[in-house]
Amino acid sequence: xxxVIIDDIEVEVEPGTTILNAARKIGGDVVPxxxxxxxxLQGSGGKCRTCLVEVAAGSAADPRPMPKLVAxxxxxxxxxxxxxxxxxxxxxxxxxxVTEFLLxxxxxxxxxxxxxxxxxxxxxxxxxxxxxxxxxEKRRTFDPIDIGDKIKLHMNRxxxxxxxxxxxxxxxxxxxxxxxxxxxxxxxxxxxxxxxDNDFSGNVIDVCPVGALTxxxxxxxxRVWFLKPMEASCECTKCAGKAVxxxxxxxxxxxxxxxxxxxEIEDIDGKTAWICNECRFDKKDKTKWKIEGPRVINRHSVIxxxxxxVDERLETKKLTGK
Amino acid sequence: MPGGSSVPxxxxxxxxxxxxxxxxxxxxxxxxEGGFASGSMLGSxxxxxxxxxxxxxxxxxxxxxxxxxxxxxxxxxxxxGTGWMEKVLRRLEHGQGHMHDIDLLAxxxxxxxxNTICPLGDAAAWPVAAAIRHxxxxxxxxxxxxxxxxxxxxxxxxxxxxxx
Ligand code: SF4
Ligand code: SF4
Ligand code: FES
Numbered sequence: 289x290x291x292v293i294i295d296d297i298e299v300e301v302e303p304g305t306t307i308l309n310a311a312r313k314i315g316g317d318v319v320p321x322x323x324x325x326x327x328x329l330q331g332s333g334g335k336c337r338t339c340l341v342e343v344a345a346g347s348a349a350d351p352r353p354m355p356k357l358v359a360x361x362x363x364x365x366x367x368x369x370x371x372x373x374x375x376x377x378x379x380x381x382x383x384x385x386v387t388e389f390l391l392x393x394x395x396x397x398x399x400x401x402x403x404x405x406x407x408x409x410x411x412x413x414x415x416x417x418x419x420x421x422x423x424x425e426k427r428r429t430f431d432p433i434d435i436g437d438k439i440k441l442h443m444n445r446x447x448x449x450x451x452x453x454x455x456x457x458x459x460x461x462x463x464x465x466x467x468x469x470x471x472x473x474x475x476x477x478x479x480x481x482x483x484x485d486n487d488f489s490g491n492v493i494d495v496c497p498v499g500a501l502t503x504x505x506x507x508x509x510x511r512v513w514f515l516k517p518m519e520a521s522c523e524c525t526k527c528a529g530k531a532v533x534x535x536x537x538x539x540x541x542x543x544x545x546x547x548x549x550x551x552e553i554e555d556i557d558g559k560t561a562w563i564c565n566e567c568r569f570d571k572k573d574k575t576k577w578k579i580e581g582p583r584v585i586n587r588h589s590v591i592x593x594x595x596x597x598v599d600e601r602l603e604t605k606k607l608t609g610k
Numbered sequence: 611m612p613g614g615s616s617v618p619x620x621x622x623x624x625x626x627x628x629x630x631x632x633x634x635x636x637x638x639x640x641x642x643e644g645g646f647a648s649g650s651m652l653g654s655x656x657x658x659x660x661x662x663x664x665x666x667x668x669x670x671x672x673x674x675x676x677x678x679x680x681x682x683x684x685x686x687x688x689x690x691g692t693g694w695m696e697k698v699l700r701r702l703e704h705g706q707g708h709m710h711d712i713d714l715l716a717x718x719x720x721x722x723x724x725n726t727i728c729p730l731g732d733a734a735a736w737p738v739a740a741a742i743r744h745x746x747x748x749x750x751x752x753x754x755x756x757x758x759x760x761x762x763x764x765x766x767x768x769x770x771x772x773x774x
Binding site (some may be wrong): 320334335336337338340355356357359382385386388389390392393421423424425447450465469470471472473474 | 613666678679680682683684685686687689690691692693694698701714721724725726727
């Protein structure tokens with residue numbers, strides 16, 4: 289085990305753990321935001337640069353600070369490392385800059401975006417964004433395209449985190465979509481808009497941190513904060529059948545995987561509970577699901593406003609007064 | 611410009627002599643003297659020489675265009691930042707810039723530098739930063755003389771004068 293100090297809090301982790309995961313072990317607001325890293329996807333991370341942190345001391349053996357900010361999701365900890373996240377001005381400054389870079393070509397059409405309310409970019413912009421833009425040029429635009437008959441791709445909103453590419457790579461057997469071109473005209477594309485045809489392709493919607501990939505069966509139906517998330521399960525031959533159904537009255541509006549507080553699909557019985565397309569798109573009938581109870585949405589974004597299960601983090605705040 | 615297109619550009623007086631007045635040699639150490647404020651790097655060892663009639667803004671735009679095109683698009687600061695710098699420089703060069711664009715450029719490249727996965731971001735940022743540092747009056751001239759800027763270059767610059 290190695291010891292690291294993050295924002296003056298000491299934590300012990302396995303050697304080889306990344307700074308981000310060490311911070312997640314502490315939890316709370318020590319955790320840097322991560323737009324591209326997804327612990328369930330191999331190789332993800334290092335792209336968006338929102339998780340930059342300052343390393344004030346490299347290790348016990350060599351306590352020199354690192355000259356550059358490092359991406360916490362892809363930098364392993366060393367014994368005696370001292371990391372600054374929320375205690376560092378420099379980190380805040382540069383994270384605000386990364387937020388600005390992510391937003392200069394973003395349409396910010398949240399009022400008509402299905403992701404609004406559970407969007408990581410909204411959270412990031414809320415915390416680190418500026419009120420105005422300094423970008424005077426035309427934003428780059430693409431036409432929305434259909435990926436199969438159930439998924440809509442709004443390339444305008446994409447932040448090129450590559451999560452969906454890794455998902456398609458690791459969950460499905462024939463990946464037909466990927467990143468084309470490079471530089472600021474890079475885009476997610478299916479080769480000639482070919483449908484992704486696989487039972488698990490719908491999971492790209494769950495991993496997408498923004499509203500670039502959305503569920504067409506839920507498109508413009510409601511806003512997420514009007515819906516009640518309920519844990520539900522069903523008998524399914526293809527997947528574990530453990531999902532969250534989003535209900536309005538007695539009707540199921542949409543089905544998603546069970547996401548933890550970092551927006552990642554949870555592990556259930558040691559396996560990541562990805563759900564299959566049939567559960568996601570076709571089972572909109574309440575009788576097909578066994579409703580287990582309300583789902584805790586442990587996020588600080590707008591859905592939490594509608595919450596009827598107490599957030600344990602808010603609870604500790606009340607107890608400790610911090 | 612010593613070291614190819616990715617290092618800080620220097621005016622003639624700083625290429626022949628360092629800021630302290632000692633002779634500048636063609637070595638890695640000597641060119642690095644003075645840090646980025648008054649020095650540069652030998653980099654690849656390639657040299658680009660501009661005479662006083664060349665347009666620094668156009669040349670900087672040209673480099674920025676190259677880096678925007680070469681950026682692989684994986685990480686956000688480089689992908690968005692190089693494209694942004696290229697667009698601002700294109701506006702400046704074509705007489706559509708504003709005074710605040712110059713500070714904006716300086717700000718953007720400070721935020722790309724060091725925050726990217728690979729050194730392409732740094733390489734894109736340094737020449738722009740240095741061009742503004744040493745040839746700011748030429749950028750300002752492009753803003754104050756938009757009509758002339760599209761017709762002719764800044765011309766004889768004041769680079770024979772020692773920098774303070
Ligand atoms: S992706 Fe997020 S920030 Fe972008 S329009 Fe949708 S809700 Fe707004
Ligand atoms: S479509 Fe979504 S998941 Fe895919 S790269 Fe873009 S933002 Fe990431
Ligand atoms: S989460 Fe670390 S770079 Fe994106």
